[in-house]
Amino acid sequence: AQKVTQAQTEISVVEKEDVTLDCVYETRDTTYYLFWYKQPPSGELVFLIRRNSFDEQNEISGRYSWNFQKSTSSFNFTITASQVVDSAVYFCALSDDSTTSGTYKYIFGTGTRLKVLA
């Protein structure tokens, strides 16, 4: 069965600190996709990144970076030099390859609430 675990319920950091949000997943599929979404206090869900299972290259986008390690089934998200505007709930999600499975499974973790203090 597919599962996404975000063990950190809430994290508080002081502005300019670096912070890493953990995501551990379980799947038996060989082809799958991993995602991160941000949910700011306003409530909308903002797409951050999509990564397929065959691409283990780390990715950096400004202050955001992602570390994908298949060996440990982890897809961790790091914010460098955090800012107050980064305060939000962050969700990790796992999807199968619907083009082959046809099942369209899309599993979310329970989210990590990040509070960045000024």
Place this chain on the structure above:
Amino acid sequence: NAGVTQTPKFQVLKTGQSMTLQCAQDMNHEYMSWYRQDPGMGLRLIHYSVGAGITDQGEVPNGYNVSRSTTEDFPLRLLSAAPSQTSVYFCATRGETQYFGPGTRLLVL
């Protein structure tokens, strides 16, 4: 290009009342879905559709009905609302990733 729109933004119902949450998209995506978000539980899939005329159940379908008569619209119906259905509801479409609507906050008294 509005993306995914949802109406209403907020609704209060009494137990036993019925209502329809509306969802529309202008991205011409075949796949649409409904999620509910509850504290500490992330998002859970209610129903989904892979195209007009085709719907299927997700993880938590009980108490909800859907239909898909057009590519653009995917309404979610609560036939007899219960307090356990108090939640935030998100509609989504799927291209390379899922695009979410702004959400509907529902309170059932």
